[in-house]
Amino acid sequence: MSWDNAINIIRPHVVKIETQMGYGTGFLAFYNHDRSWCGIATAAHVVSNADEWQQPIRVKSEKATVFLKEEERVIFVDHSTDSAVVLFLKGDLQLPEVPIALMPMEEPCGIGVDVGWLGFPAIEPNTLCFFAGTVSAPQVARKAYLIDGVAINGVSGGPVFHRPNSETVQIIGTVSAYHANRATGEALPGLLRAQDVSHFHATAGRIRSIDEANVKKKEFEEAQRNKLEAVADAASATPEAHPSSEQSPSSE
Numbered sequence: 001m002s003w004d005n006a007i008n009i010i011r012p013h014v015v016k017i018e019t020q021m022g023y024g025t026g027f028l029a030f031y032n033h034d035r036s037w038c039g040i041a042t043a044a045h046v047v048s049n050a051d052e053w054q055q056p057i058r059v060k061s062e063k064a065t066v067f068l069k070e071e072e073r074v075i076f077v078d079h080s081t082d083s084a085v086v087l088f089l090k091g092d093l094q095l096p097e098v099p100i101a102l103m104p105m106e107e108p109c110g111i112g113v114d115v116g117w118l119g120f121p122a123i124e125p126n127t128l129c130f131f132a133g134t135v136s137a138p139q140v141a142r143k144a145y146l147i148d149g150v151a152i153n154g155v156s157g158g159p160v161f162h163r164p165n166s167e168t169v170q171i172i173g174t175v176s177a178y179h180a181n182r183a184t185g186e187a188l189p190g191l192l193r194a195q196d197v198s199h200f201h202a203t204a205g206r207i208r209s210i211d212e213a214n215v216k217k218k219e220f221e222e223a224q225r226n227k228l229e230a231v232a233d234a235a236s237a238t239p240e241a242h243p244s245s246e247q248s249p250s251s252e
Contacts, residue, residue, distance in 0.1 A: 001163045003116055007130055009169050010161060011062070012096050014128060016120050017042055017086070017157065018058040019050040025119035025158035026059070027171070028099045029085060029197075030204040033211040035097070037089055041200045042157030043176050044077045044084040051075040051084075059086070063094040076203045081143050082176045083199035084157075087207065100161070101170050102197040102204075109172045111135055115147060115162045117175050117194070119155025131155070136191060144176065147192040151178035160194040173197055 013028040017040070024046030030039045040059060050057050054070035066088070073088035103109060116132045133149025147160070160173045173194035181188040 001166050001169070003130065003132065006116065006161065006163055006169045007118065010100055010118060010159060010171075011128065013100055014061075014118050014159065015040060015093075015095075016060040017046055018060070019047060020055050021049050023120065023125070023154060024156040025154065025175070026086070027118075027157075027159040027174075028095050029102065029171075029200045030099055030207070031090075032207055033215065035090065037087055037207075038093070038095060039200070039204060039207065040086040040088075041159075041174060041197075042084050042086065043174055043195070044079055044082045045176075046157045047075055047084050047086060048077055048079070051077060057086070059088075059093060061093055061095055064092050066091055066093045076199075076206075078199040081195045081199050083174065083195050085200060085203045087203075100159070101168070102200055103170045103172045105196070105198055105201060108138060108196070109135055109145060109162060111137060113162055115149075115160055115172060115194075117149075117151075117155065117158050117160040117192075119152075119158030119175060121152035122154040123152065125154060129155075133192065139193070142193075143196045143198050145173060145194045145196065147194055149192045150189070151175050151192045171197060 015026045017024050017026045024042055026040045026042035028038060029041035047057060056067060056069050059066050068088055073086055076085040113135045115135060116130060118128055118130055121129050131149055133147045136146045136148045138145055155175050158175045159171045160175060161169055161171045164170055173196045176195045177193045178190060179193065180190040
């Protein structure tokens with residue numbers, strides 16, 4: 001699969017996340033069971049201030065924008081991995097029906113793999129741009145990858161993806177930081193750090209568990225209501241017993 005084809009697949013899933021402090025990039029990570037709620041993945045530092053101060057955020061897809069007050073969303077933040085999920089009612093936000101697959105945690109991305117990433121760089125804040133590089137090394141303890149590539153302000157939270165075969169695209173992580181090489185006093189080419197998708201897998205699993213529990217609870221309550229209604233219907237259909245007109249024998 002060419003990079004152009006991969007970008008065309010991923011582009012509709014990418015969003016711009018605006019806060020009072022600035023903006024970053026994010027992408028559709030998952031839905032709940034009935035697709036009424038969506039989970040937008042991004043970097044924690046993009047939304048953590050808005051979350052802490054209960055400020056509104058704006059999420060822009062290719063075709064629509066939603067404005068989310070504090071009470072209209074839930075943000076799951078993991079500062080240790082600089083990862084976050086913004087969970088909210090999808091509403092009018094137009095997103096694909098099926099999210100791009102997240103890389104399985106038991107199959108980490110290997111060294112030397114070509115990867116790409118998308119985001120809205122500060123030098124072109126309204127243009128979704130593509131970047132590419134190669135995985136230089138895994139950082140297992142930090143749940144991250146070092147990548148031979150560049151990251152610009154505004155691209156934080158954008159999806160980092162690879163092409164495992166000619167027909168598939170997988171997201172391996174999110175853009176977190178850029179480490180410039182200043183060993184000689186000048187800003188020489190450095191390394192990008194991408195956080196893996198472990199926080200997104202964990203959050204999706206938690207939401208699905210809650211969803212499943214709520215669905216089972218509703219099914220149980222519905223079954224109980226049906227049972228009670230059936231008992232009530234049966235009782236109303238049974239003729240009432242009338243007392244006999246004969247008197248009981250005297251106890252004398």
